[in-house]
Amino acid sequence: MSADPLAQELLALAEAAAREAGALIARYAAEGFAIGTKSTATDMVTEADRAAERLLIERLLGARPGDGFVGEEGAREAGSSGVRWVVDPLDGTTNFIYGIPAYAVSIAAEREGQVVAGVVHDVAHGLTYSAALGGGAACNGRPIRAREGAALATALLATGFAYDPARRAAQAAMTARILPRVRDIRRMGSAALDLAHVACGMLDGYYEYRLNPWDIAAGGLIAREAGAVTGGFGGYGFEDGYVVAAAPGLFGALAELVDRSYRETAGT
Known part of the structure; x- marks a missing residue:
């Protein structure tokens, strides 16, 4: 079974956007950033989170202006196409702040409420995990499989x-x-x-x-x-x-x- 053409199209767009956002986050990691808080004193947010979300809105909705969008940092667009992007621009913000190399850009595309494409880009290691519904999963283009046999x-x-x-x-x-x-x-x-x-x-x-x-x-x-x-x-x-x-x-x-x-x- 292979993914349908729209799912593949959405996946390609998500992969390109995730890598671009990852490059932006990496620049913040190298050059420094301001830090704030959200729900509690331990729930932190940075300039990089917000800048990456703005970039993703521009890239995804710039390419597909009728789509919806929901992002962790508050961006919301209703959309009219039946496709909605569900985005965490920087998952693992605390790790990012402390310099622990475990943070990612996460982008999913839903069609009529079903997730049909997904990308998780590991910024620190340059690994892009991706999948389209019915098309299997890959890391940097190579197929991946879950581990079998564990009790x-x-x-x-x-x-x-x-x-x-x-x-x-x-x-x-x-x-x-x-x-x-x-x-x-x-x-x-x-x-x-x-x-x-x-x-x-x-x-x-x-x-x-x-x-x-x-x-x-x-x-x-x-x-x-x-x-x-x-x-x-x-x-x-x-x-x-x-x-x-x-x-x-x-x-x-x-x-x-x-x-x-x-x-x-x-x-x-």
Whole structure:
């Protein structure tokens, strides 16, 4: 099965825009930037986040002026074409501020509400993970596949934590129940990259909750097109920001463990 022509067109546009935004972010990393905060004192935003979002609006809507747009930094366009761009211009802002090389540009294109193209561009490493619906997944143009064969006890997972202190405490309690049942857990600080790393086999699985559409839209498609399964837990779906992702052989056991751990800790 191959992606349809519109999905391929959207993917090509997203890849070019993501790399250009990545180059802009890299310049800020080299030359410096101002820092502000959003929802809490630990929820940071930089000049680079906002400049990259402006660039992506210009490139994506400049090429397709009838499309909708929603970005993490507040950009909203309703659109009339049936296509909407869902964008995180810099996923992993805290890593970026601290110089930790784990931050990305995430761009997804939805058609009539379904994600049909996705790009996660790892700025620090120059890796562009991409997928079009029905066309498979790739990294820098080479096909990638999720890792098969991991049992729960030997699975390497990733997760993440919210900015709100009470929610972080609940997530920590949940993770304390999961950690003894698996090989280990990584916390890398970018949901988009965590999903891309499941797609390429760098991780066996990933879970997190209360994520936003721009965190998971592109990475979710890339993971699925690489052969992973994505789903939700706690009575919520993937599209609600309650995320489990893993290869098919691991997904059921991981999703059951995550769901039980979430319910036991009354995740908030």
